[in-house]
Amino acid sequence: MLSVLYKQINLNLFLIVLSLFNSNNTFAQVEIFGFGGYEVASDVAVAQGDLNVYSNPNYGAALSFEVDRGLQAELLWIGQQTTMDLKQLNGITKPLFDIGIHYFQLGAIYEFKQNSKQKAFPFTSFSLGATMFTPHGSTYSDEWRFSITFGGGGKFYLSDKIGLRLQARLLLPINFSSVGMWCGPYGCSATVGSWATFVQADFTGGIFVRLGK
Incomplete structure (x- = not known):
């Protein structure tokens, strides 16, 4: 049920973006950004x-x-x-599986620039959406959770259309409450009793290309 709900949220976000792009003026302001970096995470009790x-x-x-x-x-x-692995209460660490973590977000960026000709400036960001956890090589199910992100960084134009974007971002919260996680035909990998929060952060950089005017 939750998987269907989160997939529907992603579909709705996608449709909203398509509707926002439904004008020539919007297409004139598109910015495409590809990036890579490093992502760290907290443990989940x-x-x-x-x-x-x-x-x-x-x-x-x-x-x-x-x-x-x-x-x-x-x-x-x-x-x-x-x-992912499980450090059990008896102190023994049990390997679980390799896992893919994917964030699908819709958000906003505010740029602190004084004029349109400024070539370097800081920015802040906020987004919300859903996160998918996909175990690899196992019989366990995917998990979908609501998530939001906060971040900040800098943009540095190398030319009129191409620039470098550096940022740090907090990815949170992904909350689990009284549920089994990564369940398969032989049971669940873990069970949350009352409440648990999974927090990640990333540090990334990449190239952006601005299209249109």
């Missing part, structure tokens, strides 16, 4: 111990467009391939 997600490189892409001077709307995807 569960009934059996602590789930550990290893820090690993990440990657992603974004599509943004200007809605006002200094303000952009952005459609964002962040992906990471990593490994």
Whole structure:
């Protein structure tokens, strides 16, 4: 049921973005951004111990467009391939599986620039959407969770249309409450008793290309 709900949220976000792009003026302000970096994570306390997600490189892409001077709307995807294990209450660490973590977000970027000709300036960002956890090489199910991000960084134009974007971002919260996680035909990998929060952060950089005027 939750998987269907989160997939519907992603579909609705996608349709909203398509409707916003339904004008020539919007297409004239499109910015395409590809990036890579490093993503770190907190442990998740569960009934059996602590789930550990290893820090690993990440990657992603974004599509943004200007809605006002200094303000952009952005459609964002962040992906990471990593490994998860369970540190049990008896102190023994149990390997679980490799896992893909994917964020699908719709958000906004505010640029702190004094005029349109400024070549370097800071920015802040906020987004919301859903995160998909996909176990690899196992019989466990995917997990979808609501998520939001906060971040900030800098943009540095190398030419009129091409620039470098550097940023740090907090990816949170992905909340689990009284549920089993990564369940398959032989049971669940972990069970949350009352409440648990999974927090990640990433540090990324990449090239953006501005289309149109």
